[in-house]
Amino acid sequence: MVRYDGLSEFVAARGPALLRSAFLLTGDRHLAEDLVQAALVKLAPRWRRVAAGGDPESYVRKILYHEHLNWWKRRGRHVHPSADPPEPAGHPDIADRAVRTILLGQALGRLTAKQRAMIVLRFYEDRSETETARLLGCSVGTVKSQTHRALARLRALEPGLADLLTDTEIPEVAR
Amino acid sequence: MSPRLHDALHELAQGAPSEVSAAQVLAGARRRRRVRLIAVPSVAATAAAAILVGATLAGGGAEPARPAAQPDRPLVTEPGKVLNPPGVLPGRLPSGKVEPIVFAFLDYCRGKSLKETTSAKGDCAQWRLVGRSGKQWRLPDAVGSRVVKPEDYMSGSAPLVVSPDGWRIAYYRAKDQRLVVRDLTSGRVTPVSARTAPAAIPLMMFSGDGTRLALSPKVDQSGRTLLVDTRTGAATALHAGTVIGLSRDASTIVQADTEDERTPLTVSGADGSVRASVPLDPEVDLRGSSGNLLSPDGRTLLTFTTSLDKAVLVDVATGKITSVRRIDGVGGAHAWTGPTTYFTTRDLSGHPDARKRGIPPRALRGVIVDLTTGKYRDVGRTFTIQTSQSAVALGGYLP
Incomplete structure (x- = not known):
């Protein structure tokens, strides 16, 4: 032992x-x-x-x-x-926190594994770009670009989450 | 940082299980230690057996269809029903003529957790093929679900692809560990002349007419890029890089580095000769793309914006963007179906009470997108499988 x-x-x-x-x-x-x-x-x-x-x-x-x-x-x-969690029919009331949580889970499930990792590390664990890069074994540039892509895809997949994502833009890689 | 996104993620994370069993971790660690001690001689013995099998079965050329044994009964699924009801397996694919295949899937024996899917074996771990009529068979000679390595806790699979007309399938055959193409009009099976190790099965792509099969090594694997004549199994070496498109008859082949768009496109002929190296417009995003992106006439590439909401057409001769079209409701592409249309899928996964049933369903439907309008129309039936993990392939969308 x-x-x-x-x-x-x-x-x-x-x-x-x-x-x-x-x-x-x-x-x-x-x-x-x-x-x-x-x-x-x-x-x-x-x-x-x-x-x-x-x-x-x-x-x-x-x-x-x-x-x-x-x-x-x-x-x-x-x-x-x-x-993936089930897709609800129609457009539910996004103001409902429970619904919003379900939709966020659905949208996360449709990201790539790396994009999900970026979202979790950067916005759940609040890791810096440098820490995230070290944990994932990639460059800071990759962290920036992948995070940007992940956020863009979340917006595209679930426009109702825009409210959550308004202050997450990464200007360095926005184009 | 975004406090709102952080809070929402925090709420979502509350759905996680509450504790990890330390006893299970310790037991797993001890088991892993024991496996490591015996793994080396086991792997050596397996490798020796594989070499022996390879040596005795070496040889190429098409194999004629064998006389049909007593055929198993296909499983017939009514439209709208789940394709893999519990406890029911379809019969084996007959050895002769069948019908065009429109969908293929692995459900890893409907395992509910990674532990269960990892250990999937037997008939339920085989690829299952769904024909245009709704009949379903399993493919017993293909490698389906497989454990990647002895200690692996995740399951893997050997791929299968279906030609656009549904009359050919390509897969990794178990008995001799070779890629083969099966012609479903006759049951004739043609091995690919170049051998492929189980750990390095390449990405496969049929040409529109099904006469050629492109093999591209995966990003993290070495290996040659090949173009295979599906009627003979003969392979022609292509320039290094991932094949991103084949014209209808594979007379034009486009390759790219999907990780780095700064690398020029390589345009080749079916004999492997490079015709042109074309710098790509920096606005074009190829990362994550899959499917046959090249138009039937070999002149136009179909790509998408990062958010997948716009189709971006690129002139293969110049590498420049010629058109951008907003697409409603679906993203990505499997292959072109005409001069201005392409096939892709719509994800219909989920059911209001999926969680209550224990295993969530996965549901897909094929669609044809019209590039002139940006609208799509459904084609065929909805394919629904009850599974926590799946591998799927679609085909048969061309008449």
Whole structure:
């Protein structure tokens, strides 16, 4: 057990937060659980070294995001997520917070994996562009362009969310 | 940052499960450790077996259709019904003539979680083909759902594509690990002469007339770009790059770097000779594009704006934008269907009580978009599958 000393406590303490990010990435409770569990299982062999470094959460989050992106790569272009929340008929009252949340979940589910990761890191976890780039292993320029594309696609997919997205523009890459 | 978007995401995240089982994590870690200790000799043995199979089955040329064994019964689905009701599997695809295929799918045995879809195997893990009449068969000789590697917790799949007229399908055959083209007018199966490793199955694209199949390595994989004659299996090497379009008879082939539009388009002939290298207008966005973007006459590329709400037509000879047209309601394209029309799909996924049923349905419908008006019209039936994970292919949209 020495190998995993303290891991259970870490899982209990930070598991829920990891699940929330994973849920936003996958849009599905089962997938979120699987994703977090997979990331933690990959963390486990390195636990002692990572815990000694003092910031195991950053480490496991990096695994989490990479697992998420790898999953989509492996599944190939022709595979589509089918765990999207249902599309409501007509145009619901966007002022209703619950409806808005459902629509946001639907629209997120139709972004690419990388675009979803950008939205979650930048606007849910409030990470800087530099932090986001470090976590995803890409350049700051990629973060800017992918975030811009993700926001543009959210607007296109669900015009009713415009209110949420009005102050999210990234001028450096707007064109 | 956007406080409103942050708040909305925060609300959405409240739907997440509330805890992770530390016991399961520890058990998973121990299991993973055990698997790692035995994985190396297992992988070596599998590789040796694969080499042996490859050596004994090497050879090309078309294989004649075998006499039909007692045919299995197809599954017939009424319009509007789910194509994969629980506990029911269609019969095997007959070895002779069938009918044009309009839809193909994998449902990973209807697994509800990644753990279940990863372990999908047996008849329910095979590709299923839906004909124009609504009859459905499974394709037992194709690789369908597969576990990518022993430790992988995600499932993968081997691709299948359907020709625009629905009379040919291309897929990865399980018994000899080769890409093959099956002619459904006769049942004749033609292996592609170039071999492909299971881990590097390329992207496949039929020409409009189904006589050619372009094979492009995926972005993160190495490999040659090839043009295959679907009647003989002979492969011609093309310039490196992703094939983004084939004219109707594949006499013109357009390739691009879909990750970097600054790379010029390469225009080639069916013999692989490069005819032109064409700089692309910087306003053109090819990232994320898929499908056959080249018009039947080989002169025009169909692309889209980032938000997918406008079709952008590009002259292949100059790389310049010739027209921008707003498209209502659908985004992306599978292939052109005429001088001013193209085929794509409309996503109808979701049902008001999908969550209550446990597995959300995925529903698609083919549409033909008219570039002169920007409007679309539905074609064929709606394809609905009950699944938490799926792979789909459409075809048969040309008469």
